[in-house]
Amino acid sequence: MTGIVAVLECRAVSKSFGALLALNGVDLALREGEILGIIGPNGAGKSTLFNVIAGLERPTSGTVYYRGCSMSGLPTHAVCRMGIAKTFQIPRFFPRLTVLENVLVAGLYGKGAGLREAQREAEEWLNFVGLVDKAGSPAAKLSISERRRLDLARVLATGAQVILLDENMAGLSHNEMEAAVSLVRSVRDRGKSLMVIEHVMRAIVGVADRVVVLNYGEKIAEGSPGEVMRDPAVINAYLGEAYA
Ligand SMILES: Nc1ncnc2c1ncn2[C@@H]1O[C@H](COP(=O)(O)OP(=O)(O)OP(=O)(O)O)[C@@H](O)[C@H]1O
Ligand SMILES: [Mg+2]
Known part of the structure; x- marks a missing residue:
């Protein structure tokens, strides 16, 4: 190299x-x-x-x-x-928070972004992984494949490269x-x-x-x-x- x-x-x-x-x-x-x-x-x-x-x-x-x-x-x-951000082998999220809130938390934690910016980006990443329709659902209600995509949206929301x-x-x-x-x-x-x-x-x-x-x-x-x-x-x- x-x-x-x-x-x-x-x-x-x-x-x-x-x-x-x-x-x-x-x-x-x-x-x-x-x-x-x-x-x-x-x-x-x-x-x-x-x-x-x-x-x-x-x-x-x-x-x-x-x-x-x-x-x-x-x-x-x-x-x-x-x-640098990672997903866990067993997806970890806040089951009682909504899908959007879960991504929002990752943005606030990972980047220390302001609330508005984090909110806008959370919606963007949910759109990217195809979960916009589920934004308001409790995360606990997601299927396996949706949970995996939520996990991906959460690491992306941290802003990690x-x-x-x-x-x-x-x-x-x-x-x-x-x-x-x-x-x-x-x-x-x-x-x-x-x-x-x-x-x-x-x-x-x-x-x-x-x-x-x-x-x-x-x-x-x-x-x-x-x-x-x-x-x-x-x-x-x-x-x-x-x-x-
Ligand atoms: N915190 C820990 N304390 C003690 N042993 C551990 C710990 N974490 C992992 N190990 C052990 O280290 C080894 C490697 O585990 P690791 O989870 O990294 O494997 P893996 O390649 O991810 O396996 P899998 O494909 O099953 O997920 C295993 O023998 C595991 O039992
Ligand atoms: Mg493993």
């Missing part, structure tokens, strides 16, 4: 929980405007990687850089204000997934850079420019979706013989 400063870079990032090494010396870089897929078996450390990047967990060693600046020790709200999506397409039907894939691509078209964790290979192939594969906390492969899917180490650790 000579001459190009990555938007986000992890250098030798490790995270242990007691005796368990959830991340072991992970190096990776997210380029400007890129969609980077993160795949690997259950327990490989994917969500832990996102938690470390987002400041929810401190790395045991190693450093995360945002546009070349170390983010070591920054709490999650500071990381968010710098421009780097968006981390943790299995945001899990549990969607075929058609919903196709729609979700094009929605994620249109997020990138708005100038964002994304890291996307997904187990469904069809989603990863549809969305990712490049893929990093984790296994037992280590990066075992990196490349285009086609390259990693043909990689014997990846087939062996994750995809199984059906892909071979």
Whole structure:
């Protein structure tokens, strides 16, 4: 990556929980405007990687850089204000607030925007994810696919330039997934850079420019979706013989 400063870079990032090494010396870089897929078996450390990047967990060693600046020790709200926001593997929202209010809260928290600006932007993002019709409904009433889109609207409303999506397409039907894939691509078209964790290979192939594969906390492969899917180490650790 000579001459190009990555938007986000992890250098030798490790995270242990007691005796368990959830991340072991992970190096990776997210380029400007890129969609980077993160795949690997259950327990490989994917969500832990996102938690470390987002400041929810401190790395045991190693450093995360945002546009070349170390983010070591920054709490999650500071990381968010710098421009990095993530969804949770299990969507988190305020069930009794309306859909619009949920997005509004994210805008107020993430950007420290004024109420008017946050309100205008919340409506814009709801329109972008196709939830304008539900703006006044309690969030608890949303379907799975609507909750995923609410989650996306909330991270976008923070104003973050780097968006981390943790299995945001899990549990969607075929058609919903196709729609979700094009929605994620249109997020990138708005100038964002994304890291996307997904187990469904069809989603990863549809969305990712490049893929990093984790296994037992280590990066075992990196490349285009086609390259990693043909990689014997990846087939062996994750995809199984059906892909071979
Ligand atoms: N807060 C924690 N305390 C202790 N162990 C943890 C904690 N968070 C994660 N782990 C462990 O770290 C390992 C990596 O977990 P992680 O959630 O990052 O995996 P993952 O790749 O996201 O898996 P999945 O595909 O199932 O979501 C697992 O063994 C998990 O049990
Ligand atoms: Mg996970």
